[in-house]
Amino acid sequence: MSSNLNTVLATPFGDDSDPRGFWLLLLEHVEHLQVRNFAADTIRIRANYVRAFALWCLERDLTQPANVTKPILESYQRYLYRYRKENDQPLSWRSQNLHLAQVNQFFRYLVKYNHLPFNPASELELPKQPKSLPKAILSPDEVERILAEPDATTTLGLRDRAILEVFYSSGIRRAELCRLRLEHIDVDRQTIFIKDGKGQKDRYVPVGLRALLWIARYVENARDKLLLDQKEPTLFLTRDGKPLNPDSLTEYARKYIQSSGIEKSGACHIFRHTMATLMHENGADIRYIQAILGHERLETTQIYTRTSLRKLLEVHGQTHPAERPDDDSAPETESNQ
Structure with a gap:
């Protein structure tokens, strides 16, 4: 494990002896990703977001992924929407989407390897990400x-x-x-x-x-x-x-x-x-x-x-009627007066 991943998984949560609990299933999932040569950053991000979701579940006495239903995931989605960071700013749409997408991937793994009969997140509608432009470009x-x-x-x-x-x-x-x-x-x-x-x-x-x-x-x-x-x-x-x-x-x-x-x-x-x-x-x-x-x-x-x-x-200046040199509506300059 990378040092960053070690930090994410430094402290067990929930019942760390329960083979169907969040902690051991997350460790198994992380090992699965490592064996298949997933990028270290991908594994760290997945573990971090699944851990955050697991802690949210444990606060509500949901101790196993098997306890999670689609309505519970929708409640978690509303929680992410209302969440405010230390600077009182909300999570970005991209961040909300990433939280839910990584949880969905975790549940897909659990279904694929027979830990769950179905994926409760399979029909969860993720927030649309705005197609925003880079905030700043230098000259x-x-x-x-x-x-x-x-x-x-x-x-x-x-x-x-x-x-x-x-x-x-x-x-x-x-x-x-x-x-x-x-x-x-x-x-x-x-x-x-x-x-x-x-x-x-x-x-x-x-x-x-x-x-x-x-x-x-x-x-x-x-x-x-x-x-x-x-x-x-x-x-x-x-x-x-x-x-x-x-x-x-x-x-x-x-x-x-x-x-x-x-x-x-x-x-x-x-x-x-x-x-x-x-x-x-x-x-x-x-x-x-x-x-x-x-x-x-x-x-x-x-x-x-x-x-x-x-x-x-350039195209605007060359083709827009108001930008043509012979435009009579242009304001007069001192040299034209």
């Missing part, structure tokens, strides 16, 4: 301002500049960047090898010469100062010589965005959104962007066709 000038924030004369500043350059050039996810190794960088082919990306899928991602130069500067001038174990293969290291974790990357990226004075929310993922949007605006085929980002479905990538405004503005 090229804004990106350059952020990239200039790390102090590249220091060891950690040079590391952080290289990290931001990689994010912007390749659009990789933060977890993928944390797992990068030295041998994953192919300078001759100008590619980065992504090992076990989302869905445990490998892929090659193009990376620009500028990002490669910053990686080279980091490796030559900073990485050895952070390295404690000569056998450590990870590319980007903490001040303690260990691989970075995704949450730390989020803190670094958000810090540099804020210090640049750019009032847009976001962290690591904003570079991914920005790269895809700007590439599409500059003529990149959406199918190539899909391959770079590692999206399984094209419809996931097509969100960037809705955020690419430059071409829409």
Whole structure:
């Protein structure tokens, strides 16, 4: 088990000796996923959401999955809808959907392996997820301002500049960047090898010469100062010589965005959104962007066709009657008076 999964399953709940209780059946389900080589993040997420549901059931004296009916699941769905986080904000529709979908997968497993005769969640109607656009997209000038924030004369500043350059050039996810190794960088082919990306899928991602130069500067001038174990293969290291974790990357990226004075929310993922949007605006085929980002479905990538405004503005300016130069209704300027 990964350390994160160990944290989720650190404390037994309910009757931990009941073979039909939530605890032992969840452990069996986790082992089933591990044996079939499911991604560690997938297993952790499944265990976390099933655990949350089990605790909710135990508070209502529902000690076994066999006690759960469709009306009980509908009650849990209403609970998720009304739930408020510490900041008094509700759970997002995506989060509500994910809670229920993972519980449904757990019950499907229980039916498949004869722990239950039927799945009470099979006909549960999940909340529809809104097709929301990325909250913020950076302009090229804004990106350059952020990239200039790390102090590249220091060891950690040079590391952080290289990290931001990689994010912007390749659009990789933060977890993928944390797992990068030295041998994953192919300078001759100008590619980065992504090992076990989302869905445990490998892929090659193009990376620009500028990002490669910053990686080279980091490796030559900073990485050895952070390295404690000569056998450590990870590319980007903490001040303690260990691989970075995704949450730390989020803190670094958000810090540099804020210090640049750019009032847009976001962290690591904003570079991914920005790269895809700007590439599409500059003529990149959406199918190539899909391959770079590692999206399984094209419809996931097509969100960037809705955020690419430059071409829409050009067409609007060229064809809308009110935008034509000979429009008599345009307000007069001082030079026309």
